[in-house]
Amino acid sequence: MAWNLLYNEYHSGDQVSSVKLQNLRREFEYMRMRENEPLTAYLTRLNELINQMKTFGEVLSNERLDQKVLISLSKVYDPICLVIENTKSLETIELQEVIAILKSQDQMF
Incomplete structure (x- = not known):
């Protein structure tokens, strides 16, 4: 039952996939780091969204x-x-290098 649910979620018709991707793109464009949000928490949220896309x-x-x-x-x-x-x-x-620089500076704060 769980397998069928996952399969239907990610292998639906092309139109459904297109709509989901469009929503993810919108979320990507509007995503911002929240005030007082730790850098690692924001990067995790962003990475999860990128992986979904x-x-x-x-x-x-x-x-x-x-x-x-x-x-x-x-x-x-x-x-x-x-x-x-x-x-x-x-x-x-590389993105990993940018993240490494940010994390090293974040530790200094």
Whole structure:
């Protein structure tokens, strides 16, 4: 019964998948870090959403993911984001490297 429920959820018709993916895209665009939310909690929420989008066939470039992380953080992270944007090439830097920089700076706070 559980298997059938999961199968129907992720292998429904193309139109249903398209609608689900569109909703996930909207959620991705509007997602922001909440005030007083820990960095790791926000990154976990974002990663879960990205994985759901990939399940439905969405392909996001590394540059797009980097940009999303940098523009959606709370104001506390603005100076760090500015340094990353001015010293790294978002076309070539891996998302994991951006996250590592943010986490290391977060530990200093």
